[in-house]
Amino acid sequence: MDSSDLVLYIVVATALTFDFTNGFHDTANVVATSISTHALSPRSAVALAAVLNFVGAFISIEVAATIASDVVEAGAITPTVIFAGLIGAISWNLITWYYGLPSSSSHALIGGVVGSVIAAVGTSAVIGEGVLGKVLIPAVIAPVAAFVIGVICIGVAYRICGRLRPGAANRGFRGGQVVSSAMLALAHGTNDAQKTMGIITLALIANGNLPETGFEVPTWVIVTSAAAIALGTYTGGWRIIRTMGTRIIKMDTAQGFSAQGAGAATILASTHFGFPLSTTQVIAGGVMGAGAGKRVSAVRWGVAGNLVIAWVLTLPASAAIGAASYGFVSIFGPGALGPVLLSLAGIALGLGLFAQRIRQGQPVPAT
Amino acid sequence: MISLATIIDGKALLETVLAAAVAGVGITLAASTAIYGFATFAEARTDGRFIAAGGAALLALVASLAFVGGIAVGLIVMVSG
Numbered sequence: 001m002d003s004s005d006l007v008l009y010i011v012v013a014t015a016l017t018f019d020f021t022n023g024f025h026d027t028a029n030v031v032a033t034s035i036s037t038h039a040l041s042p043r044s045a046v047a048l049a050a051v052l053n054f055v056g057a058f059i060s061i062e063v064a065a066t067i068a069s070d071v072v073e074a075g076a077i078t079p080t081v082i083f084a085g086l087i088g089a090i091s092w093n094l095i096t097w098y099y100g101l102p103s104s105s106s107h108a109l110i111g112g113v114v115g116s117v118i119a120a121v122g123t124s125a126v127i128g129e130g131v132l133g134k135v136l137i138p139a140v141i142a143p144v145a146a147f148v149i150g151v152i153c154i155g156v157a158y159r160i161c162g163r164l165r166p167g168a169a170n171r172g173f174r175g176g177q178v179v180s181s182a183m184l185a186l187a188h189g190t191n192d193a194q195k196t197m198g199i200i201t202l203a204l205i206a207n208g209n210l211p212e213t214g215f216e217v218p219t220w221v222i223v224t225s226a227a228a229i230a231l232g233t234y235t236g237g238w239r240i241i242r243t244m245g246t247r248i249i250k251m252d253t254a255q256g257f258s259a260q261g262a263g264a265a266t267i268l269a270s271t272h273f274g275f276p277l278s279t280t281q282v283i284a285g286g287v288m289g290a291g292a293g294k295r296v297s298a299v300r301w302g303v304a305g306n307l308v309i310a311w312v313l314t315l316p317a318s319a320a321i322g323a324a325s326y327g328f329v330s331i332f333g334p335g336a337l338g339p340v341l342l343s344l345a346g347i348a349l350g351l352g353l354f355a356q357r358i359r360q361g362q363p364v365p366a367t
Numbered sequence: 368m369i370s371l372a373t374i375i376d377g378k379a380l381l382e383t384v385l386a387a388a389v390a391g392v393g394i395t396l397a398a399s400t401a402i403y404g405f406a407t408f409a410e411a412r413t414d415g416r417f418i419a420a421g422g423a424a425l426l427a428l429v430a431s432l433a434f435v436g437g438i439a440v441g442l443i444v445m446v447s448g
Contacts, residue, residue, distance in 0.1 A: 059442075059445050059446050060445055060446075133376060134376075137380070138380065138383075141380060141384065142383075145383075145384045145387055145388070146387075148388075149387060149388050149391040149392065150391075152388070152391075152392050153391055153392055153395040156392060156395050156396050156399060157395055157398075157399045159399075160396075160399035160400055160402075160403050161399050161402055161403050161406075164402070164403060164406045164407075165406065165410075168402070168405075168406035168409065168410075169402060169406065172398075172401070172402030172405060172406065173398075173402065176398045176402070179398075179434075179438070180394075183438065190445070254399075257395070257398065258395055261391050261394050261395050261398075262387075262391045264391075265386075265387040265388075265390035265391035265394070265441075266383075266387040266391070268387075268390070268441060268445060269382075269383045269384075269386040269387040269390065270383050270387070271445070272383075272386070272444065272445055273379045273380075273382065273383045274379075275379075275380075275383065
């Protein structure tokens, strides 16, 4: 095994760690509305999300193709560059998890990789058209679309079921929410797990293990990415559950169903066309739409504003950490020493944050 | 200089938004109609209005089929790429 293979193994392990943190971080987005309306208990909601995240990872590779082919020039970068980008994404995910901010794992990943590539090669290796046309513009349009669809959905639900006895309507929409939760988890798995598949595939191309032309994701990459995101989802992000589930709006079951339906439909449609969305942003768009469709003042816009600030910070912050990580790694030359040292530092930081968070307790009881 | 129009795949974006809207609203419409049908069926049966109950049951059944069918079609489209 030569030095470049060792770096590749570290990249694969780091990408799967990112995938785990993505599932861990985004669990809240998928399950919060079901828990908030008592359609599902926290533990069963998380278990359902984990299983369907795993299944979802197998149903498409369009987003993986976009990540591997349309963001940076695979031929111009090395696995070390991708490693530094991943460190940027994971670090930002951990920081926002620690502070309970549901920022975008996807934007952290793309920001980290772009920052690292700029630090290593310059802007010439960044595919500006791809980043703008396939990532940034859909990133703006998708949450707005989910918001509008959420407004329409809750209008339809209230128009049809508004005069029913509350008990009957609540029972019905609770049942519907089990289905919409499942669809949302599936959507999350298929869009987010593919980003890791795309990154690992990009590293395999950069290392010469796969050809640059004829994009193909190896089966072992699909299976390991699916398992990592499912495990992360099951492990759960209880702190963020509280933010997403109760602090944006107080929801009834019809709103929960509408929010999840709008989010799932938007993510699945975008995945089909290969747009690597922020599932966090889309789901929050659906939640706010379902809230505003009932009563605009029902949405706690101050909390929603904080989420927007976290999202705006994500790309530049993760890019800066990615660039700094590359700067650190490059001090030790092209071998594996830099990635190994940075991995050890990252593990120590992650364990430290986990230990501190565990000492402070879980905000939502897992019943 | 590259214009925005050449960078953005407007057709794919528009299709994405339309597909999401049709799926999201369609599923909500079907689910809400099914819930309305089941609730009305239960109420009418309790009151002894059997014709109304039959109509509501039919509505609930059709809407439930549309709900399940819509989800199945969506999944098939996703899997078939």
